[in-house]
Amino acid sequence: MKVDRRFVMAGAAALALPVPLRAEAATTLRAAAAARGIGFGTAIGARGFADPAYRALIERECAVVTPENAMKWPALCPGPDRWVFDDADRIVGWATRAGMAVRGHTLFWPRQDRLPGWVANYDFGTKPIAAADQMVGRHVVTVAKRYAGKVGSFDVVNEVIDPETGSYRDSVLAKASGNIARLVALAFQLAREAAPKAELAYNDYMDWGDGSARHRAGVLRLLEGLRKADIPIDALGIQAHVTAGGDAAAIARREREWRAFLDEVTGMGLKLVVTEFDVDDRDIAGPPGQRDRAVADYARAWSDVLLAYRPLTGFVTWGLSDRFSWLDGFRPRGDGQHKRGCPYDDQFRPKPMRDALVAAFGAGAAR
Numbered sequence: 001m002k003v004d005r006r007f008v009m010a011g012a013a014a015l016a017l018p019v020p021l022r023a024e025a026a027t028t029l030r031a032a033a034a035a036r037g038i039g040f041g042t043a044i045g046a047r048g049f050a051d052p053a054y055r056a057l058i059e060r061e062c063a064v065v066t067p068e069n070a071m072k073w074p075a076l077c078p079g080p081d082r083w084v085f086d087d088a089d090r091i092v093g094w095a096t097r098a099g100m101a102v103r104g105h106t107l108f109w110p111r112q113d114r115l116p117g118w119v120a121n122y123d124f125g126t127k128p129i130a131a132a133d134q135m136v137g138r139h140v141v142t143v144a145k146r147y148a149g150k151v152g153s154f155d156v157v158n159e160v161i162d163p164e165t166g167s168y169r170d171s172v173l174a175k176a177s178g179n180i181a182r183l184v185a186l187a188f189q190l191a192r193e194a195a196p197k198a199e200l201a202y203n204d205y206m207d208w209g210d211g212s213a214r215h216r217a218g219v220l221r222l223l224e225g226l227r228k229a230d231i232p233i234d235a236l237g238i239q240a241h242v243t244a245g246g247d248a249a250a251i252a253r254r255e256r257e258w259r260a261f262l263d264e265v266t267g268m269g270l271k272l273v274v275t276e277f278d279v280d281d282r283d284i285a286g287p288p289g290q291r292d293r294a295v296a297d298y299a300r301a302w303s304d305v306l307l308a309y310r311p312l313t314g315f316v317t318w319g320l321s322d323r324f325s326w327l328d329g330f331r332p333r334g335d336g337q338h339k340r341g342c343p344y345d346d347q348f349r350p351k352p353m354r355d356a357l358v359a360a361f362g363a364g365a366a367r
């Protein structure tokens with residue numbers, strides 16, 4: 001049973017017991033973010049979930065968890081009529097018992113290489129539009145209904161915009177439906193019906209980087225289209241797999257363009273959620289301490305911009321410890337060293353990035 005801390009403190013005060021100064025209570029990431037009305041959290045994958053010390057660290061630091069892979073279409077539905085909910089259920093059950101909210105990631109990820117194999121090779125027959133609607137609709141409704149009331153926020157649609165072109169990505173589903181925008185709209189509508197209380201987000205990795213202008217423009221077009229058609233959407237999920245580096249002038253230019261984008265999004269009445277924050281240090285040379293400093297400074301500069309926006313409701317990192325980060329498998333460092341892009345190192349020791357985030361929350365806009 002989880003004991004409510006408020007009762008423990010109230011009881012201790014009534015008995016005039018010395019209340020231990022919970023040093024970490026005032027300074028956990030969770031508390032620092034909560035003071036600004038923001039839910040801080042992290043993603044957790046299968047390896048991390050199997051480690052009790054890691055789970056304990058997350059319970060201490062986080063108010064929100066996102067299953068890193070367990071709620072994706074290929075994981076939940078590896079065959080046309082095969083459903084495997086065990087891993088996702090376990091994470092949701094644990095989070096709920098520990099008093100943490102859950103982000104559902106993700107109901108519909110229409111990227112060809114992220115579809116279940118059976119979908120990627122599906123024969124959509126003579127009525128492909130209806131078949132695609134039926135396939136996507138069934139998945140969205142089944143998952144959203146199962147986790148309704150347990151998942152507070154869903155990434156309903158993930159990465160449907162091609163960063164190179166700013167247009168919709170191609171896939172078997174785009175071909176079958178003839179217009180993937182229909183399926184995107186359908187996913188949001190069905191998610192709202194199936195989980196009426198959940199926050200519904202579009203999630204993507206457009207960023208402030210110089211190469212991201214087309215991606216940002218494409219995402220804006222998508223959001224405007226959804227708004228115009230009165231499709232239920234509450235938030236933009238900003239993945240934020242950022243890469244440390246660049247001088248002050250470059251950062252200032254990126255920041256201007258990024259703010260213009262965020263202004264447009266919030267101007268549509270949408271909330272913002274940072275959904276997958278980590279800082280890739282592949283371009284940072286030097287000993288670990290030097291890299292950690294650069295990562296922390298970059299994390300601070302990036303977070304300061306987001307934290308100035310009052311509609312920001314959540315801030316989730318893609319892993320809390322370098323031990324379980326996906327970053328090592330993504331464009332490895334030239335020197336073969338492990339990357340150091342999470343708030344805790346691989347021994348679960350806090351790094352400067354953690355302090356930078358606590359400080360950024362402390363300095364963020366009051367709401």
Ligand code: G3I
Pocket residue numbers: 045068069072114158239276326
């Ligand atoms: O679990 C299997 C294992 O049994 C098997 O032996 C191994 C062989 O390849 O694969 C393992 O599954 C891998 C899984 O990660 C767990 O490690 C998948 O192949 C691999 O594709 C999967 O990668 C995940 C990726 O999304 C694709 O789903 C990463 O862990 C995950 O961090 C990454 O997360 C994405 C977000 O969902 C969306 N935004 C970008 C972010 C980073 O790419």
